[in-house]
Amino acid sequence: MRLARRTHVLQVERLTPLGLTPAQARALSVLGRCDQPPRMAELAERLGVVPRAVTPIVDALEEAGLVRRRIDPHNRRSTLLELTDEGTAMRTRMYQARVGAAEDLFASLTAEQRQTLLALLEQADAATASHRH
Template sequence: MENELADLFLRAARRIRRHQSEKLAPLGLTPAQARALRVIVGAGGPLRMGDLAQRLGVVPRSVTTIVDALEASGLVTRTPDPASRRSLLVQPTDAGRAVRGRMAGIRREAAQEVLAPLSPEQRELLRELLTVVDDAARGPNGG
């Protein structure tokens, strides 16, 4: 039962990710770049590269590659951190914020396509169940 449930869950998640990737392609973003841009815009201010790596759950070297691509596309800028000369701060450009706004619609459309067979009540139940699983994984301190 648990194996079948895990397999079904993973297939649905992959289907959502595939739809998102297809819809993000015209924006010139990979899913990893899109995720990083969401975090950068959502930070509400300049973000240290190391903090970005931590929030994304990746090694700092991976963040450098992702931010390089976002910067080359004009979506983010990097500046030296005045508090630490060894650190860089990354922040979105106006173009980056605009693309982030478009991405929200793309994510919603991709999820709607995959979840279309579910009734509104079933979607709400799924949301509630996944919230329970997510809360349990975060533990009592939200981590």
């Protein structure tokens, strides 16, 4: 748990200069992984929050020029969300910030220790995934 907390703190420290809250960064990450622009309700579902919680996040991302809303051509009552070019560039900067945080976190480990840790994490992830299915 301490490691998870420390990872979170390091990521927040790296994301803050980018002008993003953790919730905004998470929403950008999710939007960037969508095959098709999602509706607001779909984004809320993927984030695991109620739909009304997404509105202020999307408002802030739109105001920053990272996300645009557009009317769903198949259902004019629905709004689709898509990353702007600046939003895509911000996802790249976020990724670099997260890599930097991980490098800081594991800087004291040798290459061999990092390989061992990676193997253990992959094994734990595989075991967890098999229990979910």
